[in-house]
Amino acid sequence: MSRLPPLPQKRPHPDSQAQPPxxxxxxxxxxxxxxxxxxxxxxxxxxxxxxxxQNNVVTKSLKLLQNKNLIKDVVNxxxxxxxxxxxxxxxxxxxxxxxxxxxxxxxxxxxxxxLRRMCVKHIxxxxxxxxxxxxxxxxxxxVLKVECSMQQILEIVRALALDKEIEELKSTGVGExxxxxAGKICYRSLRGNQVARAGxxxxxxxxxxxxxxECTPDGVISPKxxxxxxxxxxxxx
Amino acid sequence: xxxxLSVKNAYCFLKERIGRSRLSTLAVAMVxxxxxxxxxxxxxxxxxxxxxxxxxxxxxxxxxxxxLRFLVVSRMQKICGCLLxxxxxxxxxxxxxxxxxxxxVKNGLLVLIQHNxxxxxxxxxxxxxxxxxxxxxxxxxxxxHRMRFSKLLAIVREDLGAQCETLLEGLLxxxxxxxxxxxxxxxxxxxxxxxxxxxxxxxxxxxxxxQAMRAAALSDAERxxxxxxTGTEDSDVKTEDKQDVSVGAKRKFEVLEMDEEVQATITxxxxxxxxxxxxxxxxxxxxxxxxxxxxRMGLDAGVVLEAIIExxxxxxxxxxxxxxxxxxxxxxxxxxxxxxxxxxxxxxxxQLGCSSSTEDCNVFYTMELQSIIESCQNDEVESLVLTRYxxxxxxxxxxxxxxxxxxxxxxxxxxxxxxxxxxQAILYKLWNDDFLYMQKVISIGTGQMQHFLxxxxxxxxxxxxxxxxxxxxxxxxxxxxxxxxxxxEVRQAQEKREQLRKSRMILELSLLKLDDALMVFxxx
Numbered sequence: 001m002s003r004l005p006p007l008p009q010k011r012p013h014p015d016s017q018a019q020p021p022x023x024x025x026x027x028x029x030x031x032x033x034x035x036x037x038x039x040x041x042x043x044x045x046x047x048x049x050x051x052x053x054q055n056n057v058v059t060k061s062l063k064l065l066q067n068k069n070l071i072k073d074v075v076n077x078x079x080x081x082x083x084x085x086x087x088x089x090x091x092x093x094x095x096x097x098x099x100x101x102x103x104x105x106x107x108x109x110x111x112x113x114x115l116r117r118m119c120v121k122h123i124x125x126x127x128x129x130x131x132x133x134x135x136x137x138x139x140x141x142x143v144l145k146v147e148c149s150m151q152q153i154l155e156i157v158r159a160l161a162l163d164k165e166i167e168e169l170k171s172t173g174v175g176e177x178x179x180x181x182a183g184k185i186c187y188r189s190l191r192g193n194q195v196a197r198a199g200x201x202x203x204x205x206x207x208x209x210x211x212x213x214e215c216t217p218d219g220v221i222s223p224k225x226x227x228x229x230x231x232x233x234x235x236x237x
Numbered sequence: 238x239x240x241x242l243s244v245k246n247a248y249c250f251l252k253e254r255i256g257r258s259r260l261s262t263l264a265v266a267m268v269x270x271x272x273x274x275x276x277x278x279x280x281x282x283x284x285x286x287x288x289x290x291x292x293x294x295x296x297x298x299x300x301x302x303x304x305l306r307f308l309v310v311s312r313m314q315k316i317c318g319c320l321l322x323x324x325x326x327x328x329x330x331x332x333x334x335x336x337x338x339x340x341x342v343k344n345g346l347l348v349l350i351q352h353n354x355x356x357x358x359x360x361x362x363x364x365x366x367x368x369x370x371x372x373x374x375x376x377x378x379x380x381x382h383r384m385r386f387s388k389l390l391a392i393v394r395e396d397l398g399a400q401c402e403t404l405l406e407g408l409l410x411x412x413x414x415x416x417x418x419x420x421x422x423x424x425x426x427x428x429x430x431x432x433x434x435x436x437x438x439x440x441x442x443x444x445x446x447x448q449a450m451r452a453a454a455l456s457d458a459e460r461x462x463x464x465x466x467t468g469t470e471d472s473d474v475k476t477e478d479k480q481d482v483s484v485g486a487k488r489k490f491e492v493l494e495m496d497e498e499v500q501a502t503i504t505x506x507x508x509x510x511x512x513x514x515x516x517x518x519x520x521x522x523x524x525x526x527x528x529x530x531x532x533r534m535g536l537d538a539g540v541v542l543e544a545i546i547e548x549x550x551x552x553x554x555x556x557x558x559x560x561x562x563x564x565x566x567x568x569x570x571x572x573x574x575x576x577x578x579x580x581x582x583x584x585x586x587x588q589l590g591c592s593s594s595t596e597d598c599n600v601f602y603t604m605e606l607q608s609i610i611e612s613c614q615n616d617e618v619e620s621l622v623l624t625r626y627x628x629x630x631x632x633x634x635x636x637x638x639x640x641x642x643x644x645x646x647x648x649x650x651x652x653x654x655x656x657x658x659x660x661q662a663i664l665y666k667l668w669n670d671d672f673l674y675m676q677k678v679i680s681i682g683t684g685q686m687q688h689f690l691x692x693x694x695x696x697x698x699x700x701x702x703x704x705x706x707x708x709x710x711x712x713x714x715x716x717x718x719x720x721x722x723x724x725x726e727v728r729q730a731q732e733k734r735e736q737l738r739k740s741r742m743i744l745e746l747s748l749l750k751l752d753d754a755l756m757v758f759x760x761x
Contacts, residue, residue: 077657078657095647098657099651101651101654106656107654107655107656112654155651155652155654156654158652159632159652159653159654162632162635162636162639162652162653163628163631163632164635172584172587172588174584175584199616199617199618199619199620199621199624199754200617200747200750200751200753200754201617201620201621201702201705201706201709201751201754202620202621202623202624202625203747203750204709204713204747204751206705206708206709206712206713207621207624207625207705207709208621208624208625212705212708212709215708215712217274217278217711217715222715223712223713223715223716223719224715224716224719226712226716229716233740233743233744234736234740235736235737235740
């Protein structure tokens with residue numbers, strides 16, 4: 001009596017504890033191991049070590065499990081070259097995926113840059129804005145197709161403050177802060193007002209010289225013969 | 238006087254507590270090798286000029302006798318270097334370390350003392366011993382002030398006028414002068430009568446004297462009453478500080494033995510005048526703080542800060558305090574301050590982070606300049622990181638400075654939006670160059686995992702940057718000297734000479750700017 005293998009769409013609900021009926025021994029072993037790692041996933045080499053199965057058996061079984069839609073491969077941001085597997089019912093943890101700013105194991109720089117530009121624009125328009133103001137303005141603009149939480153906007157704004165594009169300060173409630181309640185944290189644009197001041201040491205060749213530790217007054221590398229100085233001063237004779 | 242006594246007291250106290258040899262090591266450790274090199278280089282170049290009347294020193298660089306020039310200059314260099322390297326020493330110890338004869342060392346020391354680069358003081362030899370030992374200590378800060386004479390003259394010119402600048406110029410050129418010498422020098426320099434009578438000068442300079450020099454002059458009178466004048470340190474003859482300055486002329490190095498006539502004019506109680514460097518440091522500190530606040534918080538904040546600093550007595554531990562009336566008066570006296578209302582000034586004072594208190598029905602505002610100075614220091618180091626390691630490293634470094642505690646790699650990567658691998662590489666590079674402190678932590682959970690925690694240890698990074706600045710300043714000085722030599726060599730080629738002149742100006746300007754940053758880390 002032959003029994004048709006169950007189609008993936010007919011398999012029991014993922015939350016159900018019942019074992020999939022048609023798994024071979026190695027498949028069952030691997031599936032249980034992968035499932036036990038929940039949202040952290042497991043690396044193929046670790047699977048081989050823990051189950052003691054042969055290389056080709058593991059590869060074949062993983063393929064079958066994937067075909068049965070029981071497991072999925074995920075990219076681990078820490079080791080993009082390693083193959084990690086996870087049971088389909090789990091979403092990769094922050095440690096594995098890198099968090100909400102990562103897509104397929106890579107930092108979603110395009111999305112981040114769009115958000116950065118939007119935040120700076122709204123802060124510049126309002127002169128002084130709280131995080132709620134910036135978030136509401138971004139949501140109201142309907143530029144983004146995906147939803148963005150206030151926490152995400154706050155992370156972007158804090159990074160902008162680290163870049164000295166904007167500054168974080170406490171409202172005094174008067175003057176330019178009149179729209180913000182006194183004592184509340186708000187943000188102000190620094191563009192045009194103050195750019196990152198060029199440090200004096202970094203403006204001379206010695207400040208950024210890779211050979212400074214070998215430089216002595218009368219040594220092989222010395223200020224008298226320094227090529228960086230001559231280049232800086234355009235002394236070519 | 239207070240300042241000088243405190244130096245002496247501090248030395249004696251330290252000597253008792255930690256012993257002589259360790260004290261010497263301490264002096265070196267506080268400055269750093271590049272700082273010492275810079276100081277020695279300044280002494281070499283400045284006293285090379287000062288003793289220029291010696292014919293050997295005027296020889297062109299291609300002359301076969303040129304190397305002899307260094308015999309004269311190197312004596313000062315040796316003595317100064319020896320004191321900076323080894324700490325406080327007696328005359329005999331200096332002679333032994335430098336392999337110079339006692340009179341040579343004595344002459345060198347007299348020049349250095351005259352120029353406030355060396356401090357001499359007596360230390361009782363032992364309990365019960367009658368004779369005292371004279372010790373000599375290099376004054377590192379004063380030596381470095383030689384690099385910023387043009388700045389000091391500019392301050393006096395702006396605040397007090399050209400006449401006061403002339404007086405100060407004399408003091409800076411000759412180290413210390415009697416009042417008569419000051420007057421003669423000033424009047425002979427301006428024969429057209431801008432400086433009419435000594436009384437006029439005294440009147441006009443009274444504020445300067447009061448504010449900047451009185452304390453220093455008094456301290457000199459007492460300080461040098463203890464200096465032994467003879468070559469043997471056991472002598473108990475008390476004399477005044479020796480002078481070899483003939484006013485308006487260059488000093489003669491080899492004729493250090495005093496002209497009897499000049500000596501006769503200096504009585505034992507004659508007051509010697511010199512520049513009050515702490516006051517100048519205070520003025521420069523004010524300038525730096527006001528500039529920083531003006532750029533960050535606007536013109537009004539700059540005016541109010543300048544007013545509070547000027548209204549208060551000299552800053553103690555970088556804290557200034559003044560009554561609202563004094564601040565208001567000072568603000569009104571400034572361009573741009575006349576239109577500011579009392580209410581506006583109060584708001585700006587709050588924005589500056591001043592704390593207010595009431596004493597005798599007067600409201601006083603206290604401002605901590607330390608936070609502004611720290612902001613300047615942060616700017617300098619962050620900017621160095623930005624130029625050397627790039628924008629992402631700058632963001633990471635600023636995060637770690639702001640946090641001030643250990644932060645884990647992943648957390649750093651998340652907050653700064655830097656790819657995890659890139660963040661690791663940047664952190665490693667910064668750690669490798671001593672900009673960061675790293676701590677490895679092993680967590681035991683599902684398996685053993687290594688975590689790396691990072692932190693900016695401000696003290697060590699600041700010291701690293703300061704040393705780097707000393708090295709850069711030394712290099713700028715050496716490059717300037719080298720270009721000056723080249724300028725002499727290409728005297729005929731007009732185009733090359735012009736190019737060298739422009740280069741020298743760039744270097745000199747860079748040195749002035751770098752010195753501003755150096756003071757933020759060392760003097761303020």
